[in-house]
Amino acid sequence: MGITIQHSGVQQLLESRFGQFEPELINKLAEHCVVRDFDADQQLMRPGQYFKSTMLIVEGGVKIYREDQDGNEFFMYQLGPGDACALSMICATRKEQSQISAKAIEPSKALLVPIALMDELMTGYKTWYYFVLETYRSRFEELLEVVDNIAFKSMDERIEFYLKNQRKLSRNDELALTHQQIATDMNSSREVISRLLKKMEQRGMVRLGRNTITTLF
């Protein structure tokens, strides 16, 4: 399954991705945490899973989904290097079940921080405490933006928002996406997405190709 536990090199990874951490914190983490590799498309979390550690993304990218009982997906936001999964913190803290699912979109590395360490880190290291609060804050705001979108906006506006997001993440105007992928992420159907994308093409907002959407806005 491509899972590798690495003990070496943790310190360097931490220094490069989490430069804001104080040196003693980095040492502490390097001492007690391991890095785990994930393949593209591998799940980092699934609904109903329990956590023994919280995850910091060191390399790659991770998509965070909400899933309902029937297996429908709904994409919420994406994490990159330097981000932490607020949910894994929350669940870890409470030893509770996860309500979401996370999937690596490319080969990724995550630092696993044992729950047992959390209290000590929180009270002993100011930069950790700020990091955790900032993580909560930004995930919360992302979630608010998600609510905004589905509560107030129509499908075409949401597609636009989605494409903008993808562009920012891939740092590329040409997106390698199928209509079906978008439909799944937005919990809609391919036909609807095709229809609306076509309209956007007519309005000159995108150029469509097989497996690619070029944003022109």
Next chain:
Amino acid sequence: MGITIQHSGVQQLLESRFGQFEPELINKLAEHCVVRDFDADQQLMRPGQYFKSTMLIVEGGVKIYREDQDGNEFFMYQLGPGDACALSMICATRKEQSQISAKAIEPSKALLVPIALMDELMTGYKTWYYFVLETYRSRFEELLEVVDNIAFKSMDERIEFYLKNQRKLSRNDELALTHQQIATDMNSSREVISRLLKKMEQRGMVRLGRNTITTLF
């Protein structure tokens, strides 16, 4: 505007509503915080506002809304005594603008905790630190449930969810709500709500009266 700043009785209020706090923390808070009264329907927060303190609800009830540019509202969740507003914590911590609006649904009291105190409380008082994390966690989960609802569920299921929520909050099967209020909270229109409520009545799920909805499920 019915705003009163009280300095007396803070300690008793804290003890009754936040019994989990350690005594030294209660003293600390009583020393540095004030209680503020809000009238029914008065706004505690509005979008674009800056915070100098974070708010703990001591008495009453507060509705948390998302608002869009056109002034549409979308109800997210409700706070009662013993709850804290995660957003006010987040914004306070970052001295940032609020993205939401909060309104008292009945005469309410809130404890105002100055931001300046946050660091000290967080690092010095374990029960405060747990309280803050638990606040983030539960708000985050409420927000996830909101996403769930609007992403996956149809209007009638959402109404059901809404009514269940209201019932839990008011601890009463008979809800004093107009269809228009529900429509506003759900960012829909009165006619739609009336229509669906009527269907629910035919299915025996509710009994409808003027200004009242009696839940039978």
Next chain:
DNA sequence: CCTGCTGTGTAACATTTGTCACTAACCCGC
């Protein structure tokens, strides 16, 4: 070059939700 698979286009239709227009029922103060 044929074949089969995946991705896309599109028409027709169903369903859900929103809007408009109007009526009726109820409630309160005079």
Next chain:
DNA sequence: GCGGGTTAGTGACAAATGTTACACAGCAGG
């Protein structure tokens, strides 16, 4: 008991989204 305001019910229609069904284009492998 009579207006006037608020709340609710309803039909007709519009718009958005979802569904079904099918055609077709591009590409990869034999």
